[in-house]
Amino acid sequence: MWIDDENGLGGQLGSAISKFNYPATETQLQAFDAAHLNPVVMDPLYGAMIKSQRTTLQGSGDYTYISNSSLADYILNLIETQVIPFQIGKPNDQQHRDRVAGQAEVVMSVVDPYVTEWVVKCDADNNTAAIFSAKKFVLTIGVKFTPTSEMIDFIFINGPQGLSITEVINKNV
Numbered sequence: 524m525w526i527d528d529e530n531g532l533g534g535q536l537g538s539a540i541s542k543f544n545y546p547a548t549e550t551q552l553q554a555f556d557a558a559h560l561n562p563v564v565m566d567p568l569y570g571a572m573i574k575s576q577r578t579t580l581q582g583s584g585d586y587t588y589i590s591n592s593s594l595a596d597y598i599l600n601l602i603e604t605q606v607i608p609f610q611i612g613k614p615n616d617q618q619h620r621d622r623v624a625g626q627a628e629v630v631m632s633v634v635d636p637y638v639t640e641w642v643v644k645c646d647a648d649n650n651t652a653a654i655f656s657a658k659k660f661v662l663t664i665g666v667k668f669t670p671t672s673e674m675i676d677f678i679f680i681n682g683p684q685g686l687s688i689t690e691v692i693n694k695n696v
Contacts, residue, residue, distance in 0.1 A: 591668040594637055598666065599677060599688060601630045607662065607681050615655050620645045623662055631664065640667040640674070649678075658683055665693055 606626040624645035631641045644663040654661055659682035667674045674693040679686060 594634060594668065595666065598630065598634060598664070602627060602662070602664065602679060603686060603688070606630060607679055607686055615650055615660050620650060627662060627664060638666055638668055639670050641665060
């Protein structure tokens with residue numbers, strides 16, 4: 524949603540963006556946010572400005588905002604590149620799980636000022652005998668981005684075929 528410039532061309536925004544030809548009220552901007560839309564308005568000083576931080580149509584928690592999803596991307600990248608080892612030939616024993624959990628806790632302590640709560644789980648509860656026999660390794664990191672958001676579990680499953688990451692909203696917290 525955006526406002527035409529003085530030439531009626533819409534400035535630098537793409538043609539696929541729907542036009543909103545009247546200034547939006549605060550109530551309308553809140554309605555756009557509730558509908559998971561990022562309204563863009565033409566500010567007389569700054570030009571086109573995004574008036575919300577929604578990033579997805581999925582979910583309604585605070586994870587759908589740019590700042591939190593960017594932080595999640597940062598966490599996932601660090602865990603994937605710095606913590607999870609290439610799994611072929613690596614043991615899934617207590618010493619290995621403790622080392623990976625410790626490294627994950629170091630990563631999470633770096634982002635601690637920017638999240639409300641976090642937890643690292645890498646033990647025999649999520650690395651069961653079935654996981655061990657499949658030659659896989661599981662690390663779970665739970666993150667609560669704001670006091671009003673839900674806890675999101677990032678489940679890293681590493682095995683001979685590579686790493687997969689699953690995101691699950693943890694309703695049990």
